Amino acid sequence: MLLSLASQRSVLFFGGKGGVGKTTVSSATALAMADAGKRVLLVSTDPAHNLGHLFGRKIGPKAVRLAPGLDGMELDPEKTVESHLQEVSSALRRLMPAGMAGEVDKHIELSREAPGMQEAAMLERIAEVVEQHDDYDLVIFDTAPSGHTARLMALPEMMSVWTEGLIKRREKADKFTAVLNTLGKDRSVGNNMLGAEPAAHDEDRESKIRRILNRRKQRFANLREKLLDQNYSGFVIVLAAERLPVLESIELAKQLKRTGVDVAGLVVNKRLPAEGLTGFLAERKAQEEIHLQDLNTQLGHIERQDLTLSAHDVLGVDDLRAFARQFAN
Numbered sequence: 001m002l003l004s005l006a007s008q009r010s011v012l013f014f015g016g017k018g019g020v021g022k023t024t025v026s027s028a029t030a031l032a033m034a035d036a037g038k039r040v041l042l043v044s045t046d047p048a049h050n051l052g053h054l055f056g057r058k059i060g061p062k063a064v065r066l067a068p069g070l071d072g073m074e075l076d077p078e079k080t081v082e083s084h085l086q087e088v089s090s091a092l093r094r095l096m097p098a099g100m101a102g103e104v105d106k107h108i109e110l111s112r113e114a115p116g117m118q119e120a121a122m123l124e125r126i127a128e129v130v131e132q133h134d135d136y137d138l139v140i141f142d143t144a145p146s147g148h149t150a151r152l153m154a155l156p157e158m159m160s161v162w163t164e165g166l167i168k169r170r171e172k173a174d175k176f177t178a179v180l181n182t183l184g185k186d187r188s189v190g191n192n193m194l195g196a197e198p199a200a201h202d203e204d205r206e207s208k209i210r211r212i213l214n215r216r217k218q219r220f221a222n223l224r225e226k227l228l229d230q231n232y233s234g235f236v237i238v239l240a241a242e243r244l245p246v247l248e249s250i251e252l253a254k255q256l257k258r259t260g261v262d263v264a265g266l267v268v269n270k271r272l273p274a275e276g277l278t279g280f281l282a283e284r285k286a287q288e289e290i291h292l293q294d295l296n297t298q299l300g301h302i303e304r305q306d307l308t309l310s311a312h313d314v315l316g317v318d319d320l321r322a323f324a325r326q327f328a329n
């Protein structure tokens, strides 16, 4: 299921509860596709830098070569917020009258701590990566544990609405400025009231602000469209055959569905081997089956791939290749 899904779609997201194997499974899928001749970009949105640990090297926000045909990058939410705010701040400083620099700084400081800021900044980076991935046939996202990812998927729509609101407010302000400008002969009175520069610059500035907001809105709208396009992108939930991961996966699938994103595949990782179990392990295996029946009742319509628990850790490119061999089964 994993390989056929990865060859049909251009963008895959891997999500799920902590520690179930998102990084391992997404990396092994990315490597297998690169080995099959695709140009693949593997992107982690998890602050814990698991990709670097798995591949045994430093990976940053710029793509680095991990294996032939496979590049990787790690997006750090905090750093993403910082660079995002710096961009916004310098754009605002350029566009706002000089006297308002203090206001801009205050606004930026408040924004840094605002709820959803990290997600919004991260989403903008994800949108950028998805927009500019012409060098790759496939982009695979290894995401941070569950709740975060579902919120992220809902965000493009929220962000579009939010940006739309800002644009409308700007338009109202434009009209207000125009009215003030026509009042009386002394145009500087109206302009001074708004703390603005002379009118000729106003129009220029307003249209720049609007252009920036529109570009942002367009970027979120594009991402949303791509997330909803099942020929283009897909969401894979990774889980273990245990009670809580099963319950959380069912909940995650529901949340995603509410945002319009259909789950393309389920990966049940760390399954006990099918043969040769006795005593304690045989009981454990029976328990797995009970949990998977629950999964089946709720999400039986989604394609599923089971992966076996390895005796050893999966670490580095060779282990990942060995791990990926079971994808073909």
Ligand SMILES: Nc1ncnc2c1ncn2[C@@H]1O[C@H](COP(=O)(O)OP(=O)(O)OP(=O)(O)O)[C@@H](O)[C@H]1O
Binding pocket: 017, 018, 019, 020, 021, 022, 023, 024, 025, 046, 048, 050, 144, 145, 269, 270, 271, 307, 308, 309, 310, 311, 312, 313, 314, 315
């Ligand atoms: N099938 C498997 N067999 C054996 N070990 C596995 C298997 N899958 C994953 N692991 C191991 O389990 C641990 C957690 O895996 P991984 O880091 O891929 O999970 P994760 O879902 O990305 O975790 P996090 O939520 O912290 O990002 C790692 O040590 C990994 O090597």
Ligand SMILES: [Mg+2]
Binding pocket: 022, 023, 024, 046, 050, 142
């Ligand atoms: Mg991980």
